[in-house]
Amino acid sequence: MVPPIDYETLRLIWWALMGLLLIGFALTDGFDLGVAALLPFVAKTDAERRMVINSIGATWEGNQVWFILGGGAIFAAWPFVYAVSFSGFYLAMFLVLAALILRPVGFKYRSKRPDAAWRSRWDWALFVGGFVPALVFGVAVGNVLTGIPFRLDGDLRSFYEGSLLGLFHPFSLLAGLLSVAMLVLHGASWLAIKIERGTVHDRARRFGQIAAILSILLFAIGGLMVARGGMGFRMTGVVDPMGPSNPHLMTMIAAPGAWMSNYTLHPWMLVAPVLGFAGPLIALAGIRTGREALAFGGSSLGTLGIIATVGLSMFPFILPSSIDPASSLTVWNASSSHLTLFVMLLVTLVFLPVVLLYSAWVYKVLFGRITLKDVGTNPDFY
Amino acid sequence: MVDMAVIELSRLQFALTALYHFLFVPLTLGLSFMLVIMESIYVMTGRPIWRTVTRFWAKLFGINFVLGVATGLTMEFEFGTNWSYFSHYVGDIFGTPLAIEGLMAFFLEATFVGLMFFGWDKLSKRQHLFTTFMVALGSNLSALWILIANGWMQHPVGSRFNPDTMRMEVTDFMAVLFNPVAQAKFVHTVSAGYVTASVFVLGVSAWYLLKGKWVAVAKRSFTVAAAFGLASSLSVVVLGDESGYALTDNQKMKLASLEAMWHTEPAPAGIAIFGIPSLEGRDTRYEIKIPYVLGLISTRSLTGQVEGITELVAKAQGRIENGIQAYDAVEKLKVNRTDMVAREQFERHKLDLGYAMLLKRFVADPRNATPDQVVQAAWSTVPNVPVMFWVFRVMAGLGFFFIAFFGAAFYMASIRRFGCVNGFCRLFMRAAVWIIPLPWLAAEFGWVLAEIGRQPWAIEGVLPTFLGASSLTVGQLWTTIIGFTLLYGTLAMIEVRLMLAAIRKGPLDHENEQSDAAVAGHGYTPLPAE
Numbered sequence: 001m002v003p004p005i006d007y008e009t010l011r012l013i014w015w016a017l018m019g020l021l022l023i024g025f026a027l028t029d030g031f032d033l034g035v036a037a038l039l040p041f042v043a044k045t046d047a048e049r050r051m052v053i054n055s056i057g058a059t060w061e062g063n064q065v066w067f068i069l070g071g072g073a074i075f076a077a078w079p080f081v082y083a084v085s086f087s088g089f090y091l092a093m094f095l096v097l098a099a100l101i102l103r104p105v106g107f108k109y110r111s112k113r114p115d116a117a118w119r120s121r122w123d124w125a126l127f128v129g130g131f132v133p134a135l136v137f138g139v140a141v142g143n144v145l146t147g148i149p150f151r152l153d154g155d156l157r158s159f160y161e162g163s164l165l166g167l168f169h170p171f172s173l174l175a176g177l178l179s180v181a182m183l184v185l186h187g188a189s190w191l192a193i194k195i196e197r198g199t200v201h202d203r204a205r206r207f208g209q210i211a212a213i214l215s216i217l218l219f220a221i222g223g224l225m226v227a228r229g230g231m232g233f234r235m236t237g238v239v240d241p242m243g244p245s246n247p248h249l250m251t252m253i254a255a256p257g258a259w260m261s262n263y264t265l266h267p268w269m270l271v272a273p274v275l276g277f278a279g280p281l282i283a284l285a286g287i288r289t290g291r292e293a294l295a296f297g298g299s300s301l302g303t304l305g306i307i308a309t310v311g312l313s314m315f316p317f318i319l320p321s322s323i324d325p326a327s328s329l330t331v332w333n334a335s336s337s338h339l340t341l342f343v344m345l346l347v348t349l350v351f352l353p354v355v356l357l358y359s360a361w362v363y364k365v366l367f368g369r370i371t372l373k374d375v376g377t378n379p380d381f382y
Numbered sequence: 383m384v385d386m387a388v389i390e391l392s393r394l395q396f397a398l399t400a401l402y403h404f405l406f407v408p409l410t411l412g413l414s415f416m417l418v419i420m421e422s423i424y425v426m427t428g429r430p431i432w433r434t435v436t437r438f439w440a441k442l443f444g445i446n447f448v449l450g451v452a453t454g455l456t457m458e459f460e461f462g463t464n465w466s467y468f469s470h471y472v473g474d475i476f477g478t479p480l481a482i483e484g485l486m487a488f489f490l491e492a493t494f495v496g497l498m499f500f501g502w503d504k505l506s507k508r509q510h511l512f513t514t515f516m517v518a519l520g521s522n523l524s525a526l527w528i529l530i531a532n533g534w535m536q537h538p539v540g541s542r543f544n545p546d547t548m549r550m551e552v553t554d555f556m557a558v559l560f561n562p563v564a565q566a567k568f569v570h571t572v573s574a575g576y577v578t579a580s581v582f583v584l585g586v587s588a589w590y591l592l593k594g595k596w597v598a599v600a601k602r603s604f605t606v607a608a609a610f611g612l613a614s615s616l617s618v619v620v621l622g623d624e625s626g627y628a629l630t631d632n633q634k635m636k637l638a639s640l641e642a643m644w645h646t647e648p649a650p651a652g653i654a655i656f657g658i659p660s661l662e663g664r665d666t667r668y669e670i671k672i673p674y675v676l677g678l679i680s681t682r683s684l685t686g687q688v689e690g691i692t693e694l695v696a697k698a699q700g701r702i703e704n705g706i707q708a709y710d711a712v713e714k715l716k717v718n719r720t721d722m723v724a725r726e727q728f729e730r731h732k733l734d735l736g737y738a739m740l741l742k743r744f745v746a747d748p749r750n751a752t753p754d755q756v757v758q759a760a761w762s763t764v765p766n767v768p769v770m771f772w773v774f775r776v777m778a779g780l781g782f783f784f785i786a787f788f789g790a791a792f793y794m795a796s797i798r799r800f801g802c803v804n805g806f807c808r809l810f811m812r813a814a815v816w817i818i819p820l821p822w823l824a825a826e827f828g829w830v831l832a833e834i835g836r837q838p839w840a841i842e843g844v845l846p847t848f849l850g851a852s853s854l855t856v857g858q859l860w861t862t863i864i865g866f867t868l869l870y871g872t873l874a875m876i877e878v879r880l881m882l883a884a885i886r887k888g889p890l891d892h893e894n895e896q897s898d899a900a901v902a903g904h905g906y907t908p909l910p911a912e
Contacts, residue, residue, distance in 0.1 A: 062493030082473060083473065109876060113880075156547075156549070158852075340475070
């Protein structure tokens with residue numbers, strides 16, 4: 001069967017969809033991560049903490065599926081990216097998984113026993129489950145921007161030549177902190193619309209303001225480091241966007257500064273970094289003026305803008321290699337076959353709207369602020 | 383060449399994490415549907431006791447469910463982290479069911495499970511039942527998609543090797559979707575989950591009945607579990623047999639090795655109920671056979687032949703020799719994509735390419751293999767026969783035991799003998815408590831049988847397991863194996879303790895319990911607590 005959409009277009013669509021899934025993850029589970037990272041600081045008493053936990057208790061699980069689906073979709077549409085990135089970031093990935101595994105258990109088991117030490121331990125487990133993934137995801141993105149130390153052999157088997165500690169360098173740490181700031185802002189904005197006004201609400205708003213300012217600063221410094229630090233890669237020679245997915249059939253080189261060139265080539269792409277700055281500003285204004293929906297909208301736009309900036313700056317690169325640029329993975333050499341991309345697109349077009357529809361229904365049913373009183377009276381609460 | 387320590391540790395980690403994940407999955411699969419049944423009765427009869435029943439089991443469901451979700455996270459990424467070459471080599475086909483699983487199944491169960499717990503007072507009765515049903519549907523659909531992926535590893539249909547991209551690519555999605563192995567495996571696996579949940583609910587209910595606690599909840603749960611368990615245990619054995627039938631066409635070696643059948647027998651072959659298989663001697667001693675049965679089960683005829691291990695090894699040897707030609711062609715195409723002679727050579731031998739790769743364990747370039755190495759590689763297609771033989775017998779034996787067990791339970795439930803004080807009845811109730819771990823044993827053995835039986839292949843006939851692993855170090859692997867073991871071990875301890883505490887605490891709603899006990903006059907007397 002020959003799909004009715006050409007290979008080049010499908011690759012572009014799947015590049016965009018991969019970005020969409022990552023943004024979907026950051027917009028939904030992102031605030032869960034942010035709320036968990038804020039938990040020990042915005043909520044001091046047990047009742048306060050339960051209020052914060054239950055502001056995401058019923059919906060975090062569905063949100064987390066964006067992450068799982070991200071993994072599955074990258075496997076299906078970009079098998080090279082799935083194979084190279086997760087095996088390369090092996091121990092970092094273990095850290096993320098171990099931290100994320102603490103989350104479901106923390107939510108469910110924390111309030112099953114009354115004793116304070118037990119609950120406090122789980123509160124810190126939930127903090128780890130929010131803070132560590134947020135940090136490591138950012139660090140990983142920082143490393144993708146600078147290039148990952150891997151090479152492909154003749155059979156296209158990937159060999160990774162870095163270490164866990166090697167992942168942490170100034171730029172990637174900055175990216176990690178930006179990721180934490182961005183998601184803490186998003187989490188604080190969520191708390192602002194989801195819990196009753198009062199002490200906890202005030203604390204969340206204070207942390208939200210700090211996070212918004214940090215987001216803007218870190219995003220600006222990160223941008224300068226990308227522009228001045230000479231990061232970037234480029235494809236040379238003949239690029240066949242319809243060709244077989246095999247990096248050995250194309251030429252990629254390190255080209256310092258190339259991450260900025262897309263913005264001269266396609267000025268519309270500047271929308272992304274502009275949103276990256278405007279979003280946190282809007283959120284800041286929303287928080288300060290008590291317009292919580294505006295704050296949440298702002299933090300969402302900011303998250304979208306920051307992630308899109310990374311993707312657009314690197315296009316068409318997905319995973320550049322720092323030690324062997326010729327092994328770099330791009331939109332044109334790392335995808336699934338033409339047929340798989342097409343079938344997966346059909347499946348996505350059918351099921352993603354359904355998912356969005358019933359998720360919206362669930363959020364609607366659970367609409368409304370959680371109060372300290374609820375915590376005492378609702379037997380279904382965590 | 384290949385560092386076997388890395389391979390063995392990668393296999394160990396996958397086995398540990400998958401077997402651990404599968405401790406929670408079967409109960410989720412089955413209990414979710416039992417909740418649907420219980421809640422449906424509540425919605426239809428409107429009697430509050432059924433709401434108490436549903437909410438009680440939902441609480442236990444929740445404790446179990448979170449660990450299924452938590453450990454499932456690892457599984458979604460483990461192909462990439464630990465089986466990187468596998469992921470590259472077959473991601474074009476294998477990734478699709480995993481992605482669809484996320485989109486179609488995980489979203490469904492995970493989005494609705496929160497509402498199931500938090501929505502009791504926010505939804506109408508029917509809406510809540512719908513929510514519970516979506517959770518059950520979602521978790522069972524996830525089993526469907528993961529077994530389509532696994533079925534393809536056992537029987538790789540609808541795909542071909544593409545020398546331009548050095549990987550397998552899909553040619554026919556419908557074939558992958560309607561793979562007969564996947565279909566049989568799906569029904570077999572979810573039925574096993576239903577049996578697990580039924581044994582669990584029956585066992586806990588029996589314990590309450592023995593103690594005379596929460597009897598109204600317990601006897602209703604007992605009845606639901608007995609009926610559901612009887613149907614499921616029949617289905618699990620019948621569909622297990624269907625898997626056996628499916629094996630004969632595509633996984634003959636698996637069948638021969640679980641039967642420890644070293645040589646082809648005249649049709650119809652007998653089935654061994656006992657024996658001591660030996661890998662060194664390549665024979666089975668002290669064998670006790672029932673004539674005809676294996677031939678009948680696996681070929682559905684009196685004349686069909688079940689091939690023996692030695693004969694299958696000889697076939698594998700031929701395919702290895704053929705595969706070397708395909709390998710040679712691929713190597714030439716790597717140098718020059720337009721080499722038409724090599725392309726033609728590849729087309730002729732491509733179906734056996736995977737067999738040549740078996741040689742990579744013994745020699746760097748399969749084209750330089752000696753005849754001895756070819757024989758060695760051919761014998762490497764035999765899985766661990768003694769393990770297969772015994773694991774199969776334990777699993778199948780338990781399958782038949784569950785049918786008998788639920789037959790008895792169903793009989794007791796239908797004559798409404800719950801408050802038994804003496805004899806067989808009381809013995810049965812105690813047994814019901816003690817056998818709670820058995821379905822887990824059967825399920826884990828089923829996984830071992832399916833996956834050990836596929837060795838030495840990651841993808842049957844396509845990619846040997848030892849080539850699929852990531853290029854990791856032994857140190858990295860030990861770090862994560864120890865890390866996962868500590869993390870999972872701690873969580874398991876916490877889970878079991880919370881589960882036991884929740885069972886001891888029992889259902890929350892005591893008012894209904896008493897009023898119901900007061901009106902229950904039909905042949906039931908509460909037992910004094912032991």
